[in-house]
Amino acid sequence: MNARPAREIWDTALGELQVEVNKANYHTWFQKTRGLSFQDGIFTIGAPNTFVAEYLEKNQSSLIEKVLTGILRAPVRVAISVDNGGTAAVPERAELPLFNPKYTFGSFVTGGSNQLAFAAASQVAENPGQNFNPLYIHGASGLGKTHLLHAIGNEAVQHHFSALCVSAEQYTNELVNAIRGKTTEEFRNKYRSVDILMLDDIQFLSGKEQTEENFFHTFNELHSNGRQIVVTGDRPPKAMPHLKDKLLSRLEWGLVTDLQPPDFETRMSVLQAKAKRDGVEVGPDVLEYLALQIKENMRALEGSLNRVIAYSKLLRTMITPEVAARAIDSIANKAPQLAPVTPGLILEAVAGSFQINISDIKGRRRDENTVLARQVCMYLLRQETDSSLTAIGKELGGRSPATISYAYEKMSDAINNDPQLRRQVFNIQQQIHSSRAV
Secondary structure (H helix, E strand, O other), X not given: OOHHHHHHHHHHHHHHHHHHOOHHHHHHHHOOOEEEEEEOOEEEEEEOOHHHHHHHHHHOHHHHHHHHHHHHOOOOEEEEEEOOOOOOOOOOOOOOOOOOOOOOOOOOOOOOOOHHHHHHHHHHHHOOOOOOOOEEEEOOOOOOHHHXXXXXXXXXXXXXXXXXXXXXXXXXXXXXXXXXXXXXXXXXXXHHOOOEEEEEOHHHHOOOXXXXXXXXXXXXXXXXXXXXXXXXXXXXXXXXXXXXXXXHHXXXXXXXXXXXXXXXXXXXXXXXXXXXXXXXXXXXXXXXXXXXXXXXXXXXXXXXXXXXXXXXXXXXXXOOHHHHHHHOHHXXXXXXXXXXXXXXXXXXXXXXHHOOOHHHHHOOOOOHHHHHHHHHHHHHHHHHOOOOHHHHHHHOOOOOHHHHHHHHHHHHHHHHHOHHHHHHHHHHHHHHHHOOEO
């Protein structure tokens, strides 16, 4: 293959890798890579420097090979080489920017699920140490905790405050190295002299008594000097039984707030903002499809759009809901093993959505609501199962194959043109698939 397809294949892979790894790791190790070539089953990836290349080869090769194999439907081996894309060489261990410039308050999409955390983070950035000290933000992975930390950092720098953001894992590793290298005074000065200290994923400190004790004293010194502390975790302080009570009590001194999974409107806003930010035209029907498919995780939501865009470029096709469905198929397939979709599952889900009895769907009632429910059943039985037109007709009270075919075509057009019906059908599909886990 020539260089262009390799780049496009890698763009598709990056869309999926954004779902597989956390944001910090993605931006540190993957963001500046590119696909160089694909020949004889070997996919060559260009890394910006030796440091990144060595890390990817040692730690991420198996994940990369799995992702590329899924995209290309054939076994792939990965080779990683240093490639600066014709730009000036980058020092191999050059410091990364303190804060990701993309993670700002302006680029953070707010909704009912995250407004309090957003407002508190904004105040902390403008007036560190004055209110909400410490600020503790908790929530599941991919909901925006790290984004808010970097937004605080970017805003604080604009106001000429010194800020430092570090993961609990990095804090631990640096402390261990400082003890071994007898540089604990340098470590102390680094973390106790800033205006704002942000610690990401504090749950990593569980069971690490020496690190926890050190952070406790760092916390106390910063707080007593009016410096701001911001901490994130995957659960509230009270739900972390392996952290010591004295640290937990400190974390509850200020404001404890959470990030919840985004509602449908927020998910749509996230996708619209990302499409605009990337300069890509994506129809509302595609965005709505993705917002209905990916519900729990902002990172997975944005990653799914990345994958759809790259997939359409790779196939040189327009972005449609059907293309989007194929593009995110491998992500969906990561779910637990599922039982097959049965006519009974479909009938039950449709009857519940339209609030009628299954017997009415199979019967001869002709009111508008029942007819529409019946046609949705015909559409979904054709879409979700391998049943023939004849078999579907028998399942629905002995209707002819021609009737099923006509209803399927009619519903396909109606779903494309009626957003409310499309959303209802997608919700029915979600219910069908959520009940299949075995």
